Amino acid sequence: MKNIDKLYINGGKPVRDTYLPYGKQEIDDEDIQAIINVLKSDYLTTGPTILQFERAVAEYVDAKYAVAFANGTGALHGACFAAGIQESDEVITTPMTFVSSSNCILYQRGKPVFADIDPRTYNISPLSIKKLITKKTKAIIPVDFTGQPADLDEIQYLANQFNLVIIEDAAHAIGATYKGRKIGSISDMTMFSFHPVKHITTGEGGIITTNNKEYYEKLIQFRSHGITREQNQLSENHGPWYYEMQFLGFNYRMTDLQAGLGISQLKKLDRFIKIRNKYVDMYNKAFQEVKEVTLPYQLANCQSNWHLYIIRLDLEQLKIGRKEIFEALQKENIGINVHYIPVYLQPYYQKLGYKKGICPNAEKLYAEIITLPLFPGMSDSDVRDVIKAVLKVIINYKKT
Structure with missing residues (x-):
């Protein structure tokens, strides 16, 4: 040689x-001012700016709901929990991705099953997915590799045929479209990442978009220790201060500082x-x-x-x-x-x-x-x- x-x-x-x-990342004075505005407000975390950011992202991708997380990995973990993935369940995903796309399955004690890719698009191959579906298969996690949407029609066909949940890892793909529809409005749940090398950043951060109210409520509770204050969800009520931890959740909350930056970035x-x-x-x-x-x-x-x-x-x-x-x-x-x-x-x-x-x-x-x-x-x-x-x-x- x-x-x-x-x-x-x-x-x-x-x-x-x-x-x-x-x-x-591309940060300008407007972004910096957005963070300063949050610093001067009453809330630095778990405040109104997070809800504003969630609504802005949901509106941008034409989804009903969005739930912000501290990072994309936590968001994927939350989606696996909301989908009911548990021990012995199999979830099919692609190997051409960052480890988060399959680690989130392991966090729920499920088993990642790796399908091969389409050699043209480099995205997960629906033909490979079909060959790997068993009675234990619970979900599919396609990845929109490099921002190129996966073959969602074929994947949705398989999901409908075998009653599977689709958790779309769109860490790369905010703003992409599939046959005229925004990524984030199509799959059961879709994750976007806001790491600094992504299209927009919140420093670290991620979000799940969904049109399913049940998934939305589970995600909200999961990201905050499994705790709820919603009266219609409580098993009993001791007073206005009362809350319940109803399952083992995690502290995956995004801060208002991150959300403030995200709102500013989303405009660009x-x-x-x-x-x-x-x-x-x-x-x-x-x-x-x-x-x-x-x-x-x-x-x-x-x-x-x-x-x-x-x-x-x-x-x-x-x-x-x-x-x-x-x-x-x-x-x-x-x-x-x-x-x-x-x-x-x-x-x-x-x-x-x-x-x-x-x-x-x-x-x-x-x-x-x-x-x-x-x-x-x-x-x-x-x-x-x-x-x-x-x-x-x-x-x-x-x-x-």
Whole structure:
């Protein structure tokens, strides 16, 4: 194998002098003022700003209800609880995701079952799901990978056929649409994440949207220790101060500080998506003639919100390892990443008995992808730097 370091000898300079991260929050003075306003109010947590944020998100995605959580992981945990997942229940999900998508099943002592992906969209394959459904299957957790909606019609068909709950992990997908409908209004429950690299941020934070009142009430109670003060839910009532812990819940409450930031950020979401679309178009045009690169596939009648821009490398044509390409782009001061390591390859899951090879499409994809920088704080010049660096490493490498 040729030595990629040859690109940097004889005075070769990186494309950029400063480091460009793959993702970053976009915070302005309005966001800062929103937090200051909460600091000056009577509530820092469990106050009215949380309800305002929940209503704003529900309205944005056309859902009846929204329940905010301290983070997306807690939100997924709450959804698994609301769905009634318990010991011995099986839940089918994708391995091409962050570990939260399956850890939430383990928290309820259920069993994650990993379905393979569609090699075009990289989302969970409905055909693979169908083969894995058993009498123990309780739910499906599809993930809208990179912001591209999963094949929700086919997944819903299976859920209806086998009486399964759909908990959509849309951590990447706020603002995306599926056949004209907003993600967040379709599945039984949908989770959005507000981690700093997502479209909008609350620092940490997550939310579940649903049209089901029963799920909504369970989620509200679950995020606050299993406690309720609602009179119609109490087994007895000692007075106005009285509350009951009716099941073992958790402290997954979002703060009003987070919610205040979220309200401000949500107002900018459509603008952020527009900027991301622009940069994706720039990437697509730059790489469409590069035969060693496969561009992201776009599902018909759906609109990704482009949380991540992932390219797939033909390493056989390149005759170079993905690790070498990764390291070379880092030397160009391009902050790339890889999303994701298939969950069941993690040491903890291996100890649980999961084996390599159960999802061959996912494993092959993992070995061939890199994530390029994409966030609204980038400039056109930043995008052009990424393009130059990728072309330098992939194309010019052949000349070394």
